[in-house]
Amino acid sequence: MIIKSAEILCVGTEILIGDIVNTNAAYISAQLSELGISQYYQSAIGDNSERLEHCIKQALSRCDLLIITGGLGPTYDDLTKETVAKLAGVRMVTHKPSLERIKSFFESRNLTMTGNNAKQAMMPVGATVFENSCGTAPGMALEISASRFDDGSEDIYHAAESSVRTIILLPGPPHEMKAMFEDQVKPYLATRSDEILLSKNIMLFGISESAAEYVLSDMMLMSSNPTIAPYCGDGEVRLRVTARAKTPEVCEKKCAKAIEQILHTSVSDYFYGINTSLEKAVVTEACKLGLHVTTAESCTGGLTAGAITAVPGSSAVFDGGVVTYSNDMKKKLLGVRDETLRDFGAVSPETAGEMALGALELTGADISVSVTGIAGPGGGSEEKPVGLVYIAVASKAGLTNHPSHPVLCHPSASVCSHFTSDNTDITVLRCQFSDSRERVRTLSVKSALAALLSALRLAGTRKKH
Known part of the structure; x- marks a missing residue:
């Protein structure tokens, strides 16, 4: 039957x-x-x-x-x-x-x-x-x-x-x-099914579901085997490509052809992998390049480091991270300057940059990412509202220095500064998230991982040349 x-x-x-x-x-x-x-x-x-x-x-x-x-x-x-x-x-x-x-x-x-x-x-x-x-x-x-x-x-x-x-x-x-x-x-x-289904998930970060659908609408409507369907996550879009055939090999070929067509469109700017997650992509890329990464976190309280260490094999590229929730700990552990905190505050591009720099110096990693922001529900102001988050990526000089290189980031984020300090290249993103404290923290972690992945990819491009 x-x-x-x-x-x-x-x-x-x-x-x-x-x-x-x-x-x-x-x-x-x-x-x-x-x-x-x-x-x-x-x-x-x-x-x-x-x-x-x-x-x-x-x-x-x-x-x-x-x-x-x-x-x-x-x-x-x-x-x-x-x-x-x-x-x-x-x-x-x-x-x-x-x-x-x-x-x-x-x-x-x-x-x-x-x-x-x-x-x-x-x-x-x-x-x-x-x-x-x-x-x-x-x-x-x-x-x-x-x-x-x-x-x-x-x-x-x-x-x-x-x-x-x-x-x-x-x-x-x-x-x-x-x-x-x-x-x-x-x-x-x-033994009771005469066909199989095979799905591949194209993972995108920094584009909305409606924007992805707009770019791919004709392809989605015309494609019946495989089918192409968008699904929305926290700051992410998953394009599920599903093929039906008698054998896995035929399904693989059908999916591969559709994926190639999709990645020839503008959505490729937001692409970070197939059947993966941001944290897995970070670990995979760092392992491939033989580079070590680290984290310095304030409002996310170690969630970024937790996401990385949840990936099997992450110990090969991640020795540790730092949580500095108070200004005192930012100064003691990461070397954030008194005048930076006094003049600009804990939630600022300047503090984010110094946190990322301090994490590199503390751990000896090749690339670091820092997160500082106002997760809410209180603590915001007209100048710095709840949901304002700064994310900085720091790397050893020459490894990733390319301010015009596209950075995977949430639609609400933008590069607000890029500079070199102590032989280290630093890029800072300004993000303005909304909704609950939990969602602000979740989007902050995903954005930090995406920024870290962007830096690793650029480092890989430079190594090839």
Whole structure:
């Protein structure tokens, strides 16, 4: 049986009331796309058997595959398997291998297994059981005749030729669900799909979604395979290029051709990588060039350094950074001058430049980035409003000195000064962000990483020459 369309149903009252974020649906959606299985609906439902039964019937009247997460545990309100068995018209039996695994799970941890845990080993007759390598609740797949769910409608998304519906049940905890999907569900579904989807994400920084769409609108409208779709993030735009074909090789070729066409337009000025992030791009570029980077932060409180060190392998290019929240620490650790702070203030291009210079001298890195600003909600003035942030990049003389070189920066940012001090080239950006304190800090970090990446790229260009 070839599966053409799928739906996702996530069970758990905790999802509906906002206690947890439903990351399972996002993960499964991405996996289905890779398998070439389309989906047009997603739902979340509380722990109620009547409503669950209704949702399952509705979903299976219009799709070939329904993936349900949650409700497989040992407690009284975990009723997903029982509801599916009732709808399929089959009885529940003990799956002995699962029961033994559950017992072993408790024994290996010197825990007492209460009787209700055996409930997790009960399975509908005819189910394909998926072992849980990270927990106790196994998953399952069950194929059911489509006639049990045909409501007579003619949904335009429904693969009408399919006479069988497949239900897959997965545990709710994300780490259990992901391991089960990768190891067992994905191979199970791969044999039931005749095409695959492959997506490549073109990452842009410093351009709005509407501006990118304006440049690429004709290409987006004319391109059906691959498709091109823009998505907006914090100061970023992601262009998702998705191809459909029988093999990964054909998909790769289709995506490569579209990406080449896109990067021949003006959006290439904002391009920083494929399937990456700003922090990963910084680490990759620094490793490629054999250069060390460092950070000096005030209003972002170490978030820029945290983003860099979250990337595996960053220790090869990042020895450390400095957080100087107070003026006193700016003077003591980074050598910012008293007169600079007195005459211009902590939030100024002069202070940002001296912070970046001090970080280079302190760590011996090749390139540094500094951030100082007013994150809010208080502390602003008419002259220096909340959201005003200065970002400086400093590098050893001759490494990146080129004031006309394009700098990746937020649309609200601009280069406000460029100078040389103590045999060091310094470029300062003035940014004016808006919205909440959290958003100002997030955009500041992204802008700092983008400025650092720009400097690394220029250093790479100079090395080639």
